[in-house]
Amino acid sequence: MRALRNDLLLLVNPVFSQGAPRLRAAIARRALDAGMRLSPEEIIVTHGCTEALNVALRAVAQPGDTIAVESPSYYGLLQVLESLGLRALEIPASPKTGLSVDALLFALQIHAIKAVVAVPDYQNPLSSVMPDADKARLVTLCEQQGAGSHRARCSRTRTASIISCASAAARRSRPGRTPPCGGSG
Numbered sequence: 001m002r003a004l005r006n007d008l009l010l011l012v013n014p015v016f017s018q019g020a021p022r023l024r025a026a027i028a029r030r031a032l033d034a035g036m037r038l039s040p041e042e043i044i045v046t047h048g049c050t051e052a053l054n055v056a057l058r059a060v061a062q063p064g065d066t067i068a069v070e071s072p073s074y075y076g077l078l079q080v081l082e083s084l085g086l087r088a089l090e091i092p093a094s095p096k097t098g099l100s101v102d103a104l105l106f107a108l109q110i111h112a113i114k115a116v117v118a119v120p121d122y123q124n125p126l127s128s129v130m131p132d133a134d135k136a137r138l139v140t141l142c143e144q145q146g147a148g149s150h151r152a153r154c155s156r157t158r159t160a161s162i163i164s165c166a167s168a169a170a171r172r173s174r175p176g177r178t179p180p181c182g183g184s185g
């Protein structure tokens with residue numbers, strides 16, 4: 001309402017489908033705190049994390065593909081996978097250290113996994129936090145897997161193997177920590 005009082009034209013101006021440029025620039029600046037160097041063009045503003053997961057999974061997977069998820073994981077993620085016709089492959093997660101990177105490594109050797117959805121910090125429902133070394137291993141693993149032909153093209157010149165989905169309502173990620181959700185294609 002305050003923004004509308006200052007600029008009534010906001011009601012009639014066309015909207016940007018990726019989100020308001022000033023908001024995307026502000027998010028890019030905030031992402032620096034979490035160690036992420038992003039340009040505003042790499043950011044898409046969504047209506048919450050569920051839509052972000054939908055967009056991210058649609059970018060990297062087709063119906064019938066297998067997606068690795070933490071077990072247990074947030075029930076809403078399983079609903080998203082079902083609605084997109086994707087198959088969930090459970091990877092064990094511990095209440096203390098979250099996703100087992102060793103189990104993921106093993107699963108990658110025997111399954112064609114198109115993407116991994118992980119919540120490294122304060123996982124739902126376990127509240128686990130992955131040790132920084134495990135997060136680094138997970139990122140390296142996803143980057144190695146994404147080096148093939150399954151990368152999501154996010155602009156004409158760049159490809160992405162890590163897609164982070166973060167909620168403005170959630171606490172800020174601390175430096176050195178990866179953001180709440182990530183996928184690799």
Ligand SMILES: Cc1ncc(COP(=O)(O)O)c(C=O)c1O
Nearest residue numbers: 048049050051074076119124167
């Ligand atoms: C891991 C995880 N992903 C997604 C969501 C849903 O987020 P949103 O309400 O922003 O769609 C939640 C909500 O608790 C969550 O814990």
